[in-house]
Amino acid sequence: MQKQLEKKHPLAIRWLHWINFPLLFMMIWSGLLIYWANRVYGIRIFGYELFAFFPEGFFEFLGVPFRLAEGLQLHFFFMWLFAVNGLIYVAYLAVSGEWRAVLPVPGSLKRAASVALYDAKILKKKPPQGKYNDAQRVAYTSVIFMGAGSIITGLAIYKPLQLAWLTSLLGGYQWARWMHFWLTILFVLFFLVHIVQVALAGWSNFRSMISGYEVVDAATTGDTEAARAETQG
Amino acid sequence: MSDDKEVLFEKVRELRNGDSSDSKNTAKILGEKRYLSEPVDADTARKEMFRRSLRTFLIGGASAAVGFFGWRWMPNEIKYGILRRTFEFNEKVSQLFYSPSRLSPEFPRDHVSPRRVNGFAGMEKEINLASWTLSVGGLAGRSDDLVLNLDDIKALPRTEMVTELKCIEGWSTIVHWAGVRFSDFAARYLPKTIDDSRPDIANSPEKLVPYVSITTPDNGYFVGWDMPSILHPQTLLAYEMNGEPLLPEHGAPLRIASPTKYGIKQIKRIGRIEFTAERPRDYWTESGYDWYSGH
Numbered sequence: 001m002q003k004q005l006e007k008k009h010p011l012a013i014r015w016l017h018w019i020n021f022p023l024l025f026m027m028i029w030s031g032l033l034i035y036w037a038n039r040v041y042g043i044r045i046f047g048y049e050l051f052a053f054f055p056e057g058f059f060e061f062l063g064v065p066f067r068l069a070e071g072l073q074l075h076f077f078f079m080w081l082f083a084v085n086g087l088i089y090v091a092y093l094a095v096s097g098e099w100r101a102v103l104p105v106p107g108s109l110k111r112a113a114s115v116a117l118y119d120a121k122i123l124k125k126k127p128p129q130g131k132y133n134d135a136q137r138v139a140y141t142s143v144i145f146m147g148a149g150s151i152i153t154g155l156a157i158y159k160p161l162q163l164a165w166l167t168s169l170l171g172g173y174q175w176a177r178w179m180h181f182w183l184t185i186l187f188v189l190f191f192l193v194h195i196v197q198v199a200l201a202g203w204s205n206f207r208s209m210i211s212g213y214e215v216v217d218a219a220t221t222g223d224t225e226a227a228r229a230e231t232q233g
Numbered sequence: 234m235s236d237d238k239e240v241l242f243e244k245v246r247e248l249r250n251g252d253s254s255d256s257k258n259t260a261k262i263l264g265e266k267r268y269l270s271e272p273v274d275a276d277t278a279r280k281e282m283f284r285r286s287l288r289t290f291l292i293g294g295a296s297a298a299v300g301f302f303g304w305r306w307m308p309n310e311i312k313y314g315i316l317r318r319t320f321e322f323n324e325k326v327s328q329l330f331y332s333p334s335r336l337s338p339e340f341p342r343d344h345v346s347p348r349r350v351n352g353f354a355g356m357e358k359e360i361n362l363a364s365w366t367l368s369v370g371g372l373a374g375r376s377d378d379l380v381l382n383l384d385d386i387k388a389l390p391r392t393e394m395v396t397e398l399k400c401i402e403g404w405s406t407i408v409h410w411a412g413v414r415f416s417d418f419a420a421r422y423l424p425k426t427i428d429d430s431r432p433d434i435a436n437s438p439e440k441l442v443p444y445v446s447i448t449t450p451d452n453g454y455f456v457g458w459d460m461p462s463i464l465h466p467q468t469l470l471a472y473e474m475n476g477e478p479l480l481p482e483h484g485a486p487l488r489i490a491s492p493t494k495y496g497i498k499q500i501k502r503i504g505r506i507e508f509t510a511e512r513p514r515d516y517w518t519e520s521g522y523d524w525y526s527g528h
Contacts, residue, residue, distance in 0.1 A: 003278035007245045007268035018293065022300060038403030068402065069521035073316040076323055076523070100265040108259055130260025130267070137259060160399065161337045161493055161528035162330055168338060173397060173405050211289040215282050218272040 002218035008131060008208045013098060016089045017209060023085055024187065026078040027150075031184055033071025036064045041181055053181075079154065086147045101130055104137040112138045143190055146183055153180040245270050313521075324525035333465050337492035337528070340395045345475055346406040350482045354516060355454025356502050362486050365450075371442060371508030373423040373432045378505070381422075383486050386470060389413040389421055394467060394490075401495040401517075401526065410490040412471035416464045424460075424508035438464055446513030447489065450504030457513030462493045462527055470503070495526045 009017075036059055042052040059065055093099045104112075111134035117123040119135075127133060132140065156167040156176040170176040198206055208214040245268045259265075273281075304312075367386065368378040392414045399405045416434060419441075423432040426440045433440070438460060445463050448455040462468065468491035472479055479485040484501025491499055497517045507513075518524040 001275060002272040003275050004272050005245070005270040005278060005281060007270075014289075018297075034403065038400075040404070069517075072401070072523065073320070073521060077316050077319040080319075097266075100263040101260070103263065105259050105262050107257075111257065111259065128258040128260070130258070130263075130265040134259055159327065159528055160397075162327070162332070162335055164335060164338055173399060177403060207286055210293050211282070211286040213282060213285055215278045216269075 003215050004218045005213045006216050007212060008214050009212050010092075010096065010098065011212065012092050012096070013089075014209060014212060016085060016092065020082075020085050020089070023078055023082045024191075026074060027082050028184055028187065030071045030074035030078065032062070032064055033067040034075060035181065036071075037068040041178065053185075076158075079151075082147075083151055086144075086151070090144060101132055102137060102140050104134060104141055108134040108137055139190065139193075143187075146186055146190070150180060150183045150187070153177075153183065320523045320525070324523070324527070327525065327527055328459075328461070331461055331527075333461060337396050337467055340397070340407050342395055342409055344407050345395065345409050348475065348480075348483070349404070349406050351400060351402075351496065352454075352501075353482070355449030355451060355500075356481070356484075357453065358451060360450070360481060360485065360502060365486050367487065367503060368505040369422055369507070370505065371425055373425045379422065383472065386413055386418070386472065386487060389417050392417070392469060394469065396467060396490075396492040398490070398492070398496055398499070399528070401497050401522065408490070409475045410469055410471045411473035411476075412469040412487075412490065414466060415468045415470055415489075415491075416466065418470055419464065419508075427510060434464065442508050442510045444509050444511065444513050446505075446507045446509055447500050447503055448505050449500065449502050452504075454500060454502075454516050455514055456489075456498050456500045457515040457518075457524060458489075458494075458498065459525065459527075462491070465491065465493045467492055493528055495528075497522065498526050 035053075039053065039059075043050045093102060111127055114123055114127040115129075115133045115135040118126055152166070153170060153176045155163055156170050157173065157180060160167040160173050160176075167173055167176055170179060204214055248267045248269060249264065365383065367381045367383075369381060370378045372379055390413065391411060393409070393411045395407060395409045397405050398408050420434045423434070424441045424445075426432050427442055428440065430440055441460055443460050445458040445460065446455065447458065468489065471484075471488050471490035472486060474480070474483050474490075479488060479501075481502075484503075487503045488501040489499045489503070498515075512524070515524050517526075
């Protein structure tokens, strides 16, 4: 069978994606070192704590306790790199036209649900998609907003006097801190789902995030005949 | 021939994703494009894919190794230096945007939270409030310390505020403070200037020496402040907390209260204040915390 190489991920996207990985890791790790000093959040129902963030053993296991100063040093260094990398990513999406592959449209949520049903083998027919399916579009766009949210809530905690208007807008200092924490939990959940999905999607898909290319069957690309006519004509 | 193969893949063709009649396909709605090479046999495709993968995996792997081991094996002095300089860079950025006219929100008095005590450095010994005095150094026109007592402080205009005290650990409490604005204190007891000109707190604070060092009577706790933050209208020399005189554990008889910086900077049980041109030592900075620690 004839094959085609499909250029899936531009060089800039690949670099920005992989650079973001250690940056996000360092932001979450240093955030954990900071959070330990006032570890107050949990999931509570009617005053009963179902789960505390986090059990003492979790902190002990990771060697987190008494490293607040180090956490602050790392957080306020990597915040610049994390923010700049994110801003370049958003600018690149806008300028290059890559946004066409990433953004959802009204109706994407419904189609994202179809993707989930297809993945769960409930729907037989694969929902139509471009490079990413609608569930990916929703997830990848959400994570951009989560990044923006982390920066905004972070600034509100970092400069609650000079940016008092922002801190007040978020409901005050402690609410801003609460949101900053939960956004981090969402990042971790995103990361876990992302890892599972990448593992399920297989080697060829993973490799394309490094090489940029993926081999596809010529027959399945749909546009091949038209493309052939185009180039021959 | 190999050149032809290059051309085949480098000139990957740009394709519109078919017709736009399919309204159920987000890719088509947004006009997403696909970039495909010429169709080739499976063997050629595999070889070309391997060639491209090898190159990018080597570059990627090398970059990851440089990043990971570069950070991991970086000598601690260098790493610490970078992080310390980042704190100082962040401080400069903060000061670029600093405005003394921006105020921290104040709260109604019934929002005051339960008291919370943290930190006893410099306060281990009992204090005799009756014999307490405040030494002030670095004043304009004199080289020795001026010695004041609490009545001298209380003679200055009284200011009250209900503000949020933020601990660097992440918790915060709302406190009702009463005391003297530090700027009122400095207007009465004038700091020296960098060029020995006449000090003018209100109109040319930039001429004043840029730092203030504040220490406990036993020098067990010490903080450094930048002049703009300490002259902020919400920085108080506080002698009352939540409607009563300061308790010993909260810094009796006189402490700094200010929403401009973390609690680590709001020194309790002040013994000496010095206006200085040198950046003062700071207790927690010596354990790796940000000297500025400003909001």
